[in-house]
Amino acid sequence: MDIGPVPWLGPLLLVSLWASSAPASLLRRLGQHILRFQESSALGLGLGPDSVTLPKEGWLEQPLDPFNASDRRSFLQRYWVNDQHWTSQDGPVFLHLGGEGSLGPGSVMRGHPANLAPIWGALVISLEHRFYGLSIPAEGLDMAQLRFLSSRHALADAASARLTLSRLFNVSSTSPWICFGGSYAGSLAAWARLKVLGPLWVDWGQGTWTARSITQIIGKPPSRPSSLLR
Structure with a gap:
């Protein structure tokens, strides 16, 4: 069946030809622009009067090897913050740990943490896993860098992020x-509580959070409309 000319095929071929000879740094910047566009598109964000306001995007400088004090190298780790429902500096913090993939603004706007935040007046933060998404060392991802990609390093990132973000937002x-995560990230949440983060950290892995389950952990929520508790 003749489907006629494909209008985007020509530009795609030009991009492919350019990419074959472009420096790696330019390709990485192009990838960053594409990733940001995909993240915004996934949320249905527009430029009109009804467009959604993106949550805050931030960056933490993390040690590349937190277990070697003599190694001064670092990388920038991305995080997102939704403080729309945060009513008190004494309120809970819902931390969404990233897994093996990019984290966009939707990580603090959808899902269990975002749905429960209005009930608890919680600050919602998501932390992109090292070496995924845009949280990539400036030197790239060659074999020498990949030895710093492990759950052990990810747990150290979470512990460091808690300290830095607590100061930054006056928590x-x-x-x-409360850590949230699914699959591998759910395991990270459990390990975080057991190994590095102490008694204030609780997790639920892939379980279903409800107002009742959080009440069992941190007490009753502040006063909220009863409709939010259903």
């Missing part, structure tokens, strides 16, 4: 931090 030292 109370008594505020409970």
Whole structure:
């Protein structure tokens, strides 16, 4: 069946030819622009009067090897923050740990953490896993860098992020931090509580969070319309 000319085929071929000879740094910047466009498109964001306001995007400088004090190299780790429902510095922090993939603004706007945040007046933060998405070392991802990609390093990133973000957003030292994650990231949440993050950290892996289950952990929520608790 003749489907006629494909209008985007020509530009695609030109991009492919250019990419074959372009420097790696230019290709990485192109990939970043494409990834940001995909993240915005996935949320249905527009430029009109009804467009959705993106949550805050930030970057943490993390040590490339947190277990070697003599190694001064670092990389930038991306995080997202939704403080729309955060009502008190003593309120809980819902931390969405990233897994083996990019994290976009939807990571703090959808899912269990975002759905439960209005009930608890919670600050919602997502932390992109090292070496995924845009959280990539400037030197790239050659074999020498990949030895720093492990769950052990990811847990160290989470512990460091908690300290830095607590200072940045003036989170109370008594505020409970609740980790969310699924699959591999759910395992990270459990390991974080057991190994590095202490008693304030609780997790639920891939379980279904409800107002009742959080109440069992950190007490009753602040006063909210009863419709939010259904």
